[in-house]
Amino acid sequence: MDPLLYVLDLIVFIGIFGIVALSLNLEFGFAGLANFGKVAFFLIGAYTYALLSQIGVPFYLCLVAGGLVSAIFGLLVSLPALRLRADYLAIAVLAFGEILRLIVKSEEFAGGDWGITVSPAISLVGASHRVDALVNIGLVYFCLLICFIVVQLLANSPYGRAMRAIREDEVAAEALGKSEVKYKAQALMLGSAMAGVAGGLYAQYLQYVLPGMFMPMVTFTVWIMVLLGGPANNWGVLLGAALVQIFNRGTNILKDYFILPINPTDLQYILFGALIILVLLYRPQGLLKESRIKTKAMEGVRRARNAVKNKGSQ
Amino acid sequence: MQETLLKIREVSKHFGGVYAVSGVSLNIKGGGIWGLVGPNGSGKTTLFNTILGLHRPDEGDIYFNGKCINRLAPHQIYGLGLVNAFQIPRLFSRLSVLDNMLLAARGHQGDTLLNSLFLRKGWQEQEVELAGKAMEILETLELVHLALSPAGELSGGQRKLLEVGRGVMSSPTLLLLDEPAAGINPNLGKKIFQGIEDLSQEGLSFFIIEHRLEILFDFAHWVYVMDKGKIVVEGKPEEVLEDPAFFEVYLGV
Amino acid sequence: MTVNWAQVLFNSTITGSLYLIGAVGLTLTYGLSRFPNFAHAEFITLGAYIGYSVAEQAGLGFPLALVVSFLVTGIVGILCYRGIFQPLAKRGATIIHLMVASIALGFILRYSIGATWTWKPLYFTTTWSAFNIGPLRITGLWVWLILTAIALAILMHFILVKTKIGKAIRATSSNPELALASGINVDRVILITWFIGAGLAAFAGIFRGADTQIWPLTGWDIILPIFAVTILGGIGNFYGAIVAAFIIGLAENVGVVGLIALGLSTSYRIGIAFLILIITLIVRPEGLAMLFRRA
Ligand SMILES: Nc1ncnc2c1ncn2[C@@H]1O[C@H](COP(=O)(O)OP(=O)(O)OP(=O)(O)O)[C@@H](O)[C@H]1O
Ligand SMILES: [Mg+2]
Numbered sequence: 001m002d003p004l005l006y007v008l009d010l011i012v013f014i015g016i017f018g019i020v021a022l023s024l025n026l027e028f029g030f031a032g033l034a035n036f037g038k039v040a041f042f043l044i045g046a047y048t049y050a051l052l053s054q055i056g057v058p059f060y061l062c063l064v065a066g067g068l069v070s071a072i073f074g075l076l077v078s079l080p081a082l083r084l085r086a087d088y089l090a091i092a093v094l095a096f097g098e099i100l101r102l103i104v105k106s107e108e109f110a111g112g113d114w115g116i117t118v119s120p121a122i123s124l125v126g127a128s129h130r131v132d133a134l135v136n137i138g139l140v141y142f143c144l145l146i147c148f149i150v151v152q153l154l155a156n157s158p159y160g161r162a163m164r165a166i167r168e169d170e171v172a173a174e175a176l177g178k179s180e181v182k183y184k185a186q187a188l189m190l191g192s193a194m195a196g197v198a199g200g201l202y203a204q205y206l207q208y209v210l211p212g213m214f215m216p217m218v219t220f221t222v223w224i225m226v227l228l229g230g231p232a233n234n235w236g237v238l239l240g241a242a243l244v245q246i247f248n249r250g251t252n253i254l255k256d257y258f259i260l261p262i263n264p265t266d267l268q269y270i271l272f273g274a275l276i277i278l279v280l281l282y283r284p285q286g287l288l289k290e291s292r293i294k295t296k297a298m299e300g301v302r303r304a305r306n307a308v309k310n311k312g313s314q
Numbered sequence: 315m316q317e318t319l320l321k322i323r324e325v326s327k328h329f330g331g332v333y334a335v336s337g338v339s340l341n342i343k344g345g346g347i348w349g350l351v352g353p354n355g356s357g358k359t360t361l362f363n364t365i366l367g368l369h370r371p372d373e374g375d376i377y378f379n380g381k382c383i384n385r386l387a388p389h390q391i392y393g394l395g396l397v398n399a400f401q402i403p404r405l406f407s408r409l410s411v412l413d414n415m416l417l418a419a420r421g422h423q424g425d426t427l428l429n430s431l432f433l434r435k436g437w438q439e440q441e442v443e444l445a446g447k448a449m450e451i452l453e454t455l456e457l458v459h460l461a462l463s464p465a466g467e468l469s470g471g472q473r474k475l476l477e478v479g480r481g482v483m484s485s486p487t488l489l490l491l492d493e494p495a496a497g498i499n500p501n502l503g504k505k506i507f508q509g510i511e512d513l514s515q516e517g518l519s520f521f522i523i524e525h526r527l528e529i530l531f532d533f534a535h536w537v538y539v540m541d542k543g544k545i546v547v548e549g550k551p552e553e554v555l556e557d558p559a560f561f562e563v564y565l566g567v
Numbered sequence: 568m569t570v571n572w573a574q575v576l577f578n579s580t581i582t583g584s585l586y587l588i589g590a591v592g593l594t595l596t597y598g599l600s601r602f603p604n605f606a607h608a609e610f611i612t613l614g615a616y617i618g619y620s621v622a623e624q625a626g627l628g629f630p631l632a633l634v635v636s637f638l639v640t641g642i643v644g645i646l647c648y649r650g651i652f653q654p655l656a657k658r659g660a661t662i663i664h665l666m667v668a669s670i671a672l673g674f675i676l677r678y679s680i681g682a683t684w685t686w687k688p689l690y691f692t693t694t695w696s697a698f699n700i701g702p703l704r705i706t707g708l709w710v711w712l713i714l715t716a717i718a719l720a721i722l723m724h725f726i727l728v729k730t731k732i733g734k735a736i737r738a739t740s741s742n743p744e745l746a747l748a749s750g751i752n753v754d755r756v757i758l759i760t761w762f763i764g765a766g767l768a769a770f771a772g773i774f775r776g777a778d779t780q781i782w783p784l785t786g787w788d789i790i791l792p793i794f795a796v797t798i799l800g801g802i803g804n805f806y807g808a809i810v811a812a813f814i815i816g817l818a819e820n821v822g823v824v825g826l827i828a829l830g831l832s833t834s835y836r837i838g839i840a841f842l843i844l845i846i847t848l849i850v851r852p853e854g855l856a857m858l859f860r861r862a
Contacts, residue, residue: 034663080849086662087603091798092848095791095841102841106832153431158416158424158441165406165417172404175366176418176480177392178425186427220670227667266682273674277651280664280671293413295424296438300445301412301461308453 008133010249015140016201018241019147021225022234023194026151028223029231029290030160031187032167034086037077037093038222040100041192043214044070045199047104050116050209059121063143063200070196071189078185094216105211115210118203140201147194151234156294163187164232164293224276230286239287247271318380319344319488319519320365320396325374326543327357327364334360336543337374342488347510347520349530349551352540353563358523359401361540362490366398367391379487393420395487399494401523403477407466411457411476414465415448416441418480451479454509456502471498478506482513491522495529507533531555539563573702575820581709583816584716585778589771589789590796590808591723592644592764598740598803599757600652602665603794607768609676611786614640614769615776616684622691629693629711633773637766644765645758647672673787681783688780695777712774719767723805736760740803792819792840799847801856810855815840 020042027033045066052062077096081089104110122135154160163183165173170180203209221244229240251268254260260267279286320342327335335357342348350358363369365376367388376383378396386394397418406414416422422444424430424437452458455475460468465476478494494510495503507529510520524530531537531551539547539554541563547554554560593607614636622632655668695707727733735756739746747753768786771793775785795815800807822839826832847854 028663032663034666036666084848084852087666088798088848088852090663090666091603091794092845095794095844098791099838099841099845102835102838106834150431153434154427157430157434158422158437159427159430161409161413161417162425164409164413168406168408169404171368171388172400172406173417174388175368175392175398175400175404176484177389177420178417179387179389190427220667220674223667223670262682266678269674269678270682273671273678276671277668277675280655280660280668281651281658284658284660284664290408292410295441297412297416297441297445300442301449303442304446304449304453304458308458 002129005129005133006249008130008137010245012133012136012140012205014242014245015137015144016198016205017222017225017245018238019140019144019198019201020195020222021229021237021241022144022147022151023191023198024222024226025231025234025237026154026194027187027191029226029233029237030155030163030167031184032086033184033187034090035093035188035191036090036216036219037095037097038195039214039216039218040093040097041070041074041195042199042202042218043097043100043104044073044192045196046203046209046214047110047116047199048196049200049203050118051110053118053204054116059204062204063121063197066200067193067197070199071193074189074192075185077192078188082181082184082188094219097214097216097219101211101214104209104214111209113211115208115213117208118206120207121201121204136205140205143197143201147197148234148238150190150194155232155234155291158295159183161293221272224272227276227286228279230288230290232290233286233288234291236286236288236291244272317344318342319378320521321377322361322365323375323377325361325364325371325376327360327369327372333543335364338540338543338545339374340538340545340548342519342521344487344519345514345517346536347514347522347534349534349537350521350523350540351525351527351530351537356540357543358540359492360543362398362492362521362523365391365490366396392484395420395485396490397481397484397486397488398490399477399481399492401492401496403473405465405468405473405476408464410462411452411465411468412445412448412461414476415452415480415483416444418483419444419447420484420486448479448483451482455479455506471502474498475502475506482509486518488519488521491520491524493523493525495524495526500529503529570824571702574704575824576817577703577705577709579813579817579820580713581816582819583813584713585771585774586789586792586796586815587716587809587812588712588719588767588774589793590800590812591719591805592760592767593793594797594800594803594805594808595736595740595760596764597797599736599743599760600648600656600665602652602662602669603797604652605666605669605790606647606673606676607669607764607793608786608790609673609680610640610644610765610768611772611775611789612680612781612783613643613676613772613786614766615772615781615785616680616689617769618773619684619689619691619776619781622693623689629773629777633770636769636773640769640772641762641766643676644761644768647765648758648761677783677787684783686783688782689776690780691777693777708774708777712778715770715774719770720809727805732756732759788837791844792837795840795844795847798844798852799854801854804854804856807855815843818843 024035024038027035048066048069049062052065081092084092105113121139162178166178166180166183174180225240225244226237228243230236248268251264255264318341322338322340325335325338338361352358364371367386371384378394383391423440429437449458452461457472457475468476474497478491481489494506511533514520534551537551537554538545539560546563547557547559589611597603617636617639618632621627621635622629651668651672652665655665697704697706727737735751738751739753739756743753772785775789792815796808796811800811819836819839823833823836826835
């Protein structure tokens, strides 16, 4: 295979999963929600895109619709689910994702086991694969940039501060006026919207959707990205997404050059599993630690300190 | 003294078979420092938690500013200006001391999703102001040098101080303090109560649980004594001190 | 469409028996260690493969396969608890971290199994005689499965009520601090439940494998129904699990009849358990447990 194309392909994947990782970071890293059904919202975005593009809706509307439909589902799921304990929530949304996969697998309108073919978002006449990949990079990283800006703005605001407070101690946060349900529902809604957009990008890039693309495994790959890179650090989870994708490719390339006694896919997931356990044991904060909340509050602190100093020197 | 701020009517709360609070009625009027004392396990914290909406009362009604708050969620009660500092501090350990303080500010415009994205100018100025206010409070509490450290790194006494500081930060109408002077050195304890008195002069009302009677009775103008879930004595500190029932409660005669 | 209701009922018993055997270990470890061990799925799978090796590759027969795979998987369970979950809990890991760790452990086991035995499905070659009783078609395997479930129920009841270790398990499950204070060796109790729990998972794996096929997702395929049984029965509640297993077995088998009647795909069968799981979590997360205490 063309090595440059291979790299470009890798970059696209990092971008798409970077968006999903940012969305899980919003939910888990900041709001403390154990979303074990991330793939459900990825699926919703992908299938919405596929179904709409089939009837000729332009790609940007497909993407937006994927995000919206996914957000609506996020909100609907959150209404009953948010009152649940962390473990119950995790199991419930995991089951929700599996039900969705069963539906698209069984229903004709979603193409059943054979899925749906999807036309690419932007197809230039006579363009090479390389150019196609570059166009995709442009599209994916544009979406990634928007998502990144949004989550960074939230992380560095009183709103993000409240979210982190709920993650730390929901009773104390409630007693300080932060409605747990409101913040968590919004986190799930926004996170689902982002995952939905990523799903749409994924569908148009691969040019098909299949039930098999949305196994629970996808959810846990994203969890690895977040936990490895650093929960509550948006740069960290992007780093995590890149590392996991590179590692993923690495084990596959390895097999072309070495005779492994073990299937590279098996090896890859064994190593992922071991890696995550090691991270949880020895570096639970991930590679990059939680980012500080950057607002103008620091200016207030500086002023207060200067005032004290001036008093002292008088 | 002004009109009634907090009115509790025949409130009971039980856990399984245990009546932690049974048939408590009291009236807290605006302005001043109100005390609540009683032996361990007499139901003081449970009463506070019930007022705050952390527990639903099994019987009775609670009014704040004339409004029934029985069925409100804790965050709504906080919004009305009825705020609490927990007996066992519940800090956000991975957030800085300053962030813990800022979280307590009431009516922060940046607390909503859309404002945090699109109206950043609006609340950034508020952040500067609030941070200044937080630093002032931290100064009184002798925590100012730790403003940027994670709250999880504070010592036991410092945690307690920050818990009280958060309560003050919220500029409440009525602040419930559950043993604010427990576990901190006596001098600082006195200083805190002096701070409380200053604030009460500015119109803030306090309802305070405290085991250190010698400090509380110096500052409180009215004291409720609780035993086995009931209010047994109430009155001015000097009257309570002369009441035989008070001694009965404390000496278990 | 004529429905053979006797067969539907019988099939429900089979499904329920399998889920019960699979769920007992999960509910016990969930109740004691206070997190859902998703790698329970891989304990099931591992048990199936070990059983296969003993019965088919070594040719030692089905009964011995049950014994060996119970012991080996049980020991793997202990090692996993000692090596991963206990150290994590000691470091103050949150329940979310413990759940993720159990999924990571599941990865390690699942793909190690895939690397060892390949991903090609394997089949037990033992043939089970099939016979008819009235309208029922029955195979020897199903008789074994149901008898095992009944024996398990009686044995577990005996252990939980009569033996010291059983009483210790119940005490620790309902209040660990109190159990510790009253001199129970909580650590040992937890280890024993992980051993028994993983060992019983192996049973479920062998029966499932013998009834269908064995592949590295054998356990994952049935883990959500098993979670449904655990939660519907009330976490840590063995008696609840018995009732829940049969409710879910019945729901699945009657549900299939309903799906066909409605003209829907029967691949939704497994979704019935998922739906029960979600509804239970939302409406009654404490499961049936309270019903038993009140009764
Ligand atoms: N959540 C709960 N569940 C069950 N019982 C409780 C609960 N909270 C409090 N209790 C019981 O209610 C009674 C009153 O407790 P409470 O904490 O209100 O006492 P207190 O007056 O604040 O005591 P202290 O001075 O030691 O803080 C005690 O018997 C306690 O064990
Ligand atoms: Mg108390």
